[in-house]
Amino acid sequence: MFKGKIKEARICFAHPRVTLKYPFEPLEPPDGFRGRIQVDVEKCIGCGGCGNVCPSRLIRFYDEGDRTRMEFILDRCTYCGRCADVCPEKAVTMTKEFETATDNLEDLYIVQELYMGTCNRCGRCFETENWIDKIPTRRHREGALFVGPAMPHAKPVGEVGG
Amino acid sequence: MHSTGYCQALEKAAEIEVPPRARFIRTIILELERIHSHLLWLGIAGHIIGFDTILMQAWRIREPVMWLAEEITGNRKLYGMNIVGGVRRDIPAELHPKILEVMDHVEKETRAVLNAVVDDSTIRMRLEGVGKVPNEEAIAHSILGPSARGSGVAIDIRADHPYAAYAETGVNVIVETGEDIWARTVVRIKETLESIRIVRDALAMMPRGPIQAVIDKPIPPGRVACSSVEAPRGETHHFVITSEEPRPYRWKARAPTFQNLQVVPLAILNETIADVPITLGSFDPCFSCTERVEAVDVRNGQLKVYSKRELEELSRALTRRLRGR
Numbered sequence: 001m002f003k004g005k006i007k008e009a010r011i012c013f014a015h016p017r018v019t020l021k022y023p024f025e026p027l028e029p030p031d032g033f034r035g036r037i038q039v040d041v042e043k044c045i046g047c048g049g050c051g052n053v054c055p056s057r058l059i060r061f062y063d064e065g066d067r068t069r070m071e072f073i074l075d076r077c078t079y080c081g082r083c084a085d086v087c088p089e090k091a092v093t094m095t096k097e098f099e100t101a102t103d104n105l106e107d108l109y110i111v112q113e114l115y116m117g118t119c120n121r122c123g124r125c126f127e128t129e130n131w132i133d134k135i136p137t138r139r140h141r142e143g144a145l146f147v148g149p150a151m152p153h154a155k156p157v158g159e160v161g162g
Numbered sequence: 163m164h165s166t167g168y169c170q171a172l173e174k175a176a177e178i179e180v181p182p183r184a185r186f187i188r189t190i191i192l193e194l195e196r197i198h199s200h201l202l203w204l205g206i207a208g209h210i211i212g213f214d215t216i217l218m219q220a221w222r223i224r225e226p227v228m229w230l231a232e233e234i235t236g237n238r239k240l241y242g243m244n245i246v247g248g249v250r251r252d253i254p255a256e257l258h259p260k261i262l263e264v265m266d267h268v269e270k271e272t273r274a275v276l277n278a279v280v281d282d283s284t285i286r287m288r289l290e291g292v293g294k295v296p297n298e299e300a301i302a303h304s305i306l307g308p309s310a311r312g313s314g315v316a317i318d319i320r321a322d323h324p325y326a327a328y329a330e331t332g333v334n335v336i337v338e339t340g341e342d343i344w345a346r347t348v349v350r351i352k353e354t355l356e357s358i359r360i361v362r363d364a365l366a367m368m369p370r371g372p373i374q375a376v377i378d379k380p381i382p383p384g385r386v387a388c389s390s391v392e393a394p395r396g397e398t399h400h401f402v403i404t405s406e407e408p409r410p411y412r413w414k415a416r417a418p419t420f421q422n423l424q425v426v427p428l429a430i431l432n433e434t435i436a437d438v439p440i441t442l443g444s445f446d447p448c449f450s451c452t453e454r455v456e457a458v459d460v461r462n463g464q465l466k467v468y469s470k471r472e473l474e475e476l477s478r479a480l481t482r483r484l485r486g487r
Contacts, residue, residue: 003281004278004280004281004282004283005282007274007278008216008279008282011278012215012218015222029232030229030232031233032236032251033232033236034237078240
């Protein structure tokens with residue numbers, strides 16, 4: 001009986017303290033960690049690829065005249081990072097920030113507007129003629145993904161949240 | 163693990179060939195998951211019988227595996243590594259030494275814990291001869307995974323129907339014939355060591371090449387496919403019917419816990435209520451923390467509901483009693 005106990009005691013004494021001091025000391029996740037989403041509207045070309053692949057379908061694009069409004073409603077985000085994977089311009093990135101708990105839902109909304117040229121033949125928005133070649137996926141504006149005001153999230157939420 | 167099952171089913175339905183490197187990466191991720199799952203289970207089992215030292219130590223050993231997964235995939239759990247046609251991230255050569263280092267650490271520590279636990283008579287008293295599932299009952303109830311292998315049934319999807327890169331790495335199916343909780347514990351600890359071996363071999367054998375298949379045409383609708391994956395708890399099946407829309411028409415997953423739970427009434431027959439938590443726990447069930455037991459006294463028809471806390475207390479009191487003996 002004591003043989004096992006002594007071996008167990010030896011294991012315990014060899015590792016006196018293994019816990020980290022977090023949250024009293026900041027913790028840096030490794031590179032490639034999938035944390036809170038960041039959108040750089042300067043780089044965005046409005047291709048809508050992120051909205052196409054989002055499994056939670058929380059990224060939505062709305063054409064409003066010569067502007068495109070994009071909404072990231074991150075309260076459903078699973079941090080899979082597919083949007084960052086497919087973004088051709090690296091406008092969507094995953095930060096290392098993981099302390100995303102909040103009591104205000106609007107902290108989780110990213111709403112941005114992008115000025116787009118409008119094609120005078122088909123009426124769809126595009127950034128510039130040269131850039132449109134970079135767009136690998138057709139953007140989703142109609143169909144199942146575009147739910148409109150029936151969804152509770154779909155109501156407009158200020159200029160820039162998040 | 164479920165994502166592998168789902169992706170494999172879809173790949174079968176759409177006849178997509180997964181690049182070899184992606185298959186090896188899948189194997190490595192699946193085995194890392196098994197290592198941390200078995201160590202987690204070992205800790206929980208210790209906790210149930212009131213032996214929290216093993217909880218602390220097993221989880222201490224497990225933590226570097228979680229950090230490693232975080233570094234490879236971007237998250238501790240819910241790796242999001244699989245995609246239909248391959249995997250999303252490569253395992254770069256710079257990470258190989260680190261993976262091997264973590265594997266060495268886990269192997270050394272797991273062996274030390276195994277050595278200590280084998281000699282601990284209190285644990286043996288609690289686990290040996292308890293929760294017995296005889297070999298023929300295990301076959302009759304079709305129980306799966308380490309629970310079946312603890313009863314001498316040599317079934318393992320990885321060896322029987324190899325997927326990912328298991329055909330290349332090979333799998334030694336760990337079988338114990340004790341039929342009790344101790345046998346299931348030993349199976350899990352030895353499987354952890356076997357998983358470490360598979361990770362090392364897969365890393366060494368990993369070919370160069372792409373990690374995603376090129377999918378240039380849509381997935382044909384109306385195809386039916388099924389795929390099986392050996393989860394840490396047993397085999398998991400995914401069944402998919404494709405549709406014209408970019409989502410499946412039907413999708414059904416069957417996890418092993420449902421199958422394994424059918425044998426619990428038999429395993430707890432003629433045992434004390436204090437043995438119920440560890441017997442149930444020995445099947446590594448996955449049903450959140452809603453454990454409670456309704457006990458009916460057949461002599462007077464009285465009903466008593468034991469909460470999780472009461473059960474835990476009973477189980478620990480039994481360990482204390484046995485130790486005092």
